[in-house]
Amino acid sequence: MTMAAPDPFEAAENARPFLHGQEATAMTEALQAGQYGHNLLVEQFEQSVAAYLGVSDMVAVSSGTAALHVALLAAGVGPGDEVIVPSQTYCATIHAIVASGAHPRFIEINPKTLCIEAHEVLAALTPTTRAVLPVLYGGRAVDLSSIRNELTERRIVVIEDAAHAFGSRCAGILVGAQPGVLTCFSFGPIKNLTCGQGGGVVPRTAAEADALRSLRALGITQSQHQRAATTSYTVEGFGLRATMSALNAAVGVVQLQQFEAVAAKRKDLWRAYASRLRTCAGASLVDVDVDRTVPFNCVVHVDDRDRVFTELRELGIGVGVHYPPNHTQPAFERWYRPLPITEQSGQQLMSLPFHPAMTEEDARYVCLALARALRKGSPCAS
Incomplete structure (x- = not known):
């Protein structure tokens, strides 16, 4: 007997963007208003995501990979440092570590969840460990609360790769809202929440938020609005070109409303x-x-x-x-x-x-x- 495929056969694709229809209107409105680059629409998206998560801030960037990169740099991870990370992840996670100047220390996963566990992290710690980068594979939260005190005492930061995990929870708390954790999201084409392309970082402090915003904008400390009203700007340190565009933010605002x-x-x-x-x-x-x-x-x-x-x-x-x-x-x-x-x-x-x-x-x-x-x-x- 022949097994007939459903019609239409949506399973012909492994994954694809899921749009609601209003995204095209929002992008058209942004284009007609001359809003292309990083502007108030991006700030609206940042504020909307922060409100959804119940946190004070979220810093939008150009991709999930950029989110990981600027988070590592903002946390002070650099040459000679070691970052504990699962090998079972997209290669972008590892590229972000290497781009920061650090090197990965790969650890095992639980085969039932494809996520790392606290005891594997403890066994892998070395004097040069500067960060632990759990990957929330498939959207499942990784709970490292049992070793949080030890990591804090050793000045080791937890930076979550939550590219898969927008909307998921850990111990009843939304991923991104756990205190003391730097959380990185991807808003790429097929993610739970898409901007077409983009990413975001939930900072731990206001100072860290400032550092992230400077890092995403070539090390410039003034906002785009501040720069528009002056004849100069200040480059305080190293930075990337990793800002989110208004067009991507327009998609994200609609997506969040339907999330x-x-x-x-x-x-x-x-x-x-x-x-x-x-x-x-x-x-x-x-x-x-x-x-x-x-x-x-x-x-x-x-x-x-x-x-x-x-x-x-x-x-x-x-x-x-x-x-x-x-x-x-x-x-x-x-x-x-x-x-x-x-x-x-x-x-x-x-x-x-x-x-x-x-x-x-x-x-x-x-x-x-x-x-x-x-x-x-x-x-x-x-």
């Missing part, structure tokens, strides 16, 4: 997958703790991953791999250390199509196709 509806769609889709994958022999679902998480993706461990991946792609199902381990990449091989759990996961992980436009019927079709591909590879298959 709760999108979060609910993501949770419902993940639960639809989970209910079917529990009975799918040969596939083990990575747990995101969906009651506290706005899921970014849906990931399974499967044996013979490459064969299953190819078969599903041939059916037009947009499976992906997020991500190949970084400690085995040529660019980062100088920091290689054996990580058997991460390496095994790297051979098994497969991301199923996941975006808010998908329906429960799309998820059902993907799971049926996955089950069929797994059965074909079983020694007991006829």
